[in-house]
Amino acid sequence: MRVRLEDVARATGVSPKTVSRVLNEESSVKESTRQKVLAAMESMNYRPSPAARGLAGSRSFLVAMLYDNNDNPASTYLAEIQDGVLDACDAHRFSMMACPLRMRGKDFIRRVDALVHDHHIEGVIVTPPLTDHAPLLQRLRELGVPHASISPQHRQGAIGVCMDEQQAAKALVTHLIEQGHRRIGHILGIANHGASRWRLAGYKDALTAAGLPVDPQYILQGEFSFGSGVLAARQLFDLPEHPTAIFAANDDMAAGVMWAANERGLKVPRDLSVCGFDDTPLATQLWPPLTTVRQPSREMGKLAALQLMDHLRGRGHGLLVQVPYTLQLRESTAKAP
Amino acid sequence: MRVRLEDVARATGVSPKTVSRVLNEESSVKESTRQKVLAAMESMNYRPSPAARGLAGSRSFLVAMLYDNNDNPASTYLAEIQDGVLDACDAHRFSMMACPLRMRGKDFIRRVDALVHDHHIEGVIVTPPLTDHAPLLQRLRELGVPHASISPQHRQGAIGVCMDEQQAAKALVTHLIEQGHRRIGHILGIANHGASRWRLAGYKDALTAAGLPVDPQYILQGEFSFGSGVLAARQLFDLPEHPTAIFAANDDMAAGVMWAANERGLKVPRDLSVCGFDDTPLATQLWPPLTTVRQPSREMGKLAALQLMDHLRGRGHGLLVQVPYTLQLRESTAKAP
DNA sequence: ACGCAAATTGACAGCGCTGTCATTTCTGTC
DNA sequence: GACAGAAATGACAGCGCTGTCAATTTGCGT
Structure with a gap:
């Protein structure tokens, strides 16, 4: 009912073991034999049984x-x-x-x-x-x-x-600086995630490279979620001199920032520039569409x-x-x- | 090295087959035997090999x-x-x-x-x-x-x-009608998808139940994507008497509608009410948050x-x-x- | 043509489990 | 207490493949 390795062997006139060798791409098979076996497998539509392979050998694919x-x-x-x-x-x-x-x-x-x-x-x-x-x-x-x-x-x-997320973040923030922004906020991702670290590091790199100070009050903890973006943004808006741009460590938080901006009557990008990271589908579904880093x-x-x-x-x-x-x-x- | 069914059998003093029966919850095992075997399995930390079960029997789990x-x-x-x-x-x-x-x-x-x-x-x-x-x-x-x-x-x-998506859509559109909307647009999902049909049917049901006409010009084809929502919305806005509310067949398209509304300078919900379907995370990440139907x-x-x-x-x-x-x-x- | 190492190939057991069918152990009954 | 029939258990083969190791073939030097 099912084509087995043995059937292929019989059809080719070799031993089952040889067919097995071909199947597993072992090197010690004469090329001509290999071709014959391969052809038979093809024509008989042979499909190895993963269960048997798993049981007998060590492999499971x-x-x-x-x-x-x-x-x-x-x-x-x-x-x-x-x-x-x-x-x-x-x-x-x-x-x-x-x-x-x-x-x-x-x-x-x-x-x-x-x-x-x-x-x-x-x-x-x-x-x-x-x-x-x-x-x-x-x-x-x-x-x-x-x-x-x-x-x-x-x-x-x-x-x-x-x-190179750090480099990417740096490029992104550098872009903000080139646009004239001097007070740039950053919302961190979950602590200890590599993404959070690299993106923060890139943010700092950009500021430092431009001779701008890294002001801790502009750096707030987030946790990659929309809601945490909203909360952090509100705090940033409450600062006496609130940032003119915010770089959130991912798109969801950036969306939160835009949400909070709307809430405050801040117009993006006129009053506030916002950018995120990841380029999730969300980025192009926001209004205005979000500046971000595409991660494939x-x-x-x-x-x-x-x-x-x-x-x-x-x-x-x-x-x-x-x-x-x-x-x-x-x-x-x-x-x- | 690995605890096998046979080991459990030996430890319990029964045949492998009986252990197998217990494993497969077959009924013809005396309760006392079952308990003994189960206990042995537990204490020996026995885990059946899916590969062997798959090979021998027909099951694969x-x-x-x-x-x-x-x-x-x-x-x-x-x-x-x-x-x-x-x-x-x-x-x-x-x-x-x-x-x-x-x-x-x-x-x-x-x-x-x-x-x-x-x-x-x-x-x-x-x-x-x-x-x-x-x-x-x-x-x-x-x-x-x-x-x-x-x-x-x-x-x-x-x-x-x-x-009951049809009922849900009907309820949603009925809500719009209760809010005083009379010209309500609908953006369809991909043709032939059940979701598209039911949601359209519910939309029609609501209109009909309220004695409102079902006007084909207010019903446009979409394909569940953000972009298709944008396109359809633009067409709706171009109508001489454009709708005051739009029910998109899913949240992504609703987001597209809101995007297009922004583009036109239409303020949601002041100038236009928008609702979607599914309650994806997106729904609460839009501004304003989207009225929709939660699908668990x-x-x-x-x-x-x-x-x-x-x-x-x-x-x-x-x-x-x-x-x-x-x-x-x-x-x-x-x-x- | 002969011998030897290297290259190929094959025989065979067994992976850990379950299906089949035989066997043993219980039941309850008269 | 013997017996039919049901309930519970076991013996054994084999699922489809690969590992091990032995057997065979090949290639090559002399």
Whole structure:
């Protein structure tokens, strides 16, 4: 009923083991044999059984994408990454399992153990903020499961993909300065997230490079959410000399800033320039459209998955590739009033 | 190295087969034996190997979530559904694979075949607009793979979850009418999507119930995207007697309407009331916040998955459960000018 | 043509579980 | 207390593939 490896072997006149070798792209198969087998597989529409492969060998052709759905950055971000990962997996005949994790208690590690143990997961894609969760990385190492990270903070020896967020933030704030802004507010993301750090660092770099002071009262804590953007913006507006521009560490908070500005009767960009980071769909759905930095999440997911699979296949050592950012200058920023 | 079923059997003093029976919750096991085995499993921290179970038996404890990532409704919608599905799977020791499908050509069906064949997928969660893709459903039937649908159009005998979108839309538009609006525009979603039909039907119902005419010039085609909302809104504004309220078939298009209103210098809600549908995060990130209908996507994903798994376990026949909607009246709607 | 190392290929067991069917142990009944 | 029939358990093969290691073929130098 099902075409088995043995059937292919019989049809080709070789042993099952040889077919297995072809299937697994082992090198010790004569090219002519390989071609014959490949042809037979094709014509018989043979599809190996992952269950059998998993049982017999060690491989499972399964990778897992780990994400934190509690301390969750915008869901579109993760959705795009997932899409990219699936895309790459597809191309390499891997399958992916999505695994939401809650970074709380020991249960967290248990889930990872269970996942790896039960499904023979071969590798893992780790997304922020899990990328720097020491116990997780530690456990993965113990389990011998390679992982590729997306935007990890510790890049030493990491494999995966990253972007120069600091440079991007600096470019963005520099743009504001060039527009004549001198009092520029910044709303931080969740503490300890790499994104928060890099974006703050870039903000400071830009100010310093322009000879402007870094004034702590213009830097407020946020947590990447729309609501936290609103709250922080209100505080900034309450300052005696309120900023003429605000750089929020992500688009959601920038949207919050614009919301708060509306509330105060401040017109964007006439009275206030606003910019964010990530270029989520939201950015172009706001009025006015938001100046931000495009982060190619989908592409990043794909690249990370490719790095991981290359590594698993033993080809290449697995690298941390860097993707370029793009400034998206839109109408939410303008010359200083 | 790994605790196997056999180990548990030895520890309990029964045959492997009996342990297997306990594992699979078969009924013909004496209660006292069952308890002993269960206790041993627990204390030995036994975890069955999905690969072996898949190979030997027919079960895989895997369900797939199928979605169309081309004709994609807002990604947050799918992300929330996925979260709900994963939640339910987790509770029933099932695993889930996310499967983006492109509804084009024969390749589409091939992918489904491959999925079911390769991974022994036991059941499928189908999301709109795949819920009414005849060839897909047909194939699933042929393959003998049960599926649960989320908001299917053909509810006859379907299992899954739905919401009375027509009633919800009617309630929403009725609210507009009560606010004094007489010229109410509607922007349609993608043709043939259930969501588009129901929301239009509800819109008409409300008008008719209030004795108002259904004027075709106020009903424009959209495609659920922000951009299509902008385009449709512009056309509505160009009408000699433009509407004082617009009901867009989803939040993204409603955001587009608000964008276009800004462009025209129309003040929402003073000059124009706008409402959407779905209550995506976007709804509260707009200024003013959007009046819409809350659709509990996460919950729906969870319920659909539960229905599917109940069905797979042979418990219950699998039902089409209906979830309640909630009107979210916010500041984007007000009395007619 | 002969010998030897390297390159290919194959035989066979077994991965951890479940299906099938046989066997044993209970029930309740007369 | 013996017996039919149901309830509970077990023996055994095998799911489709790969690891190990042995067997065979090939290529090449002399």
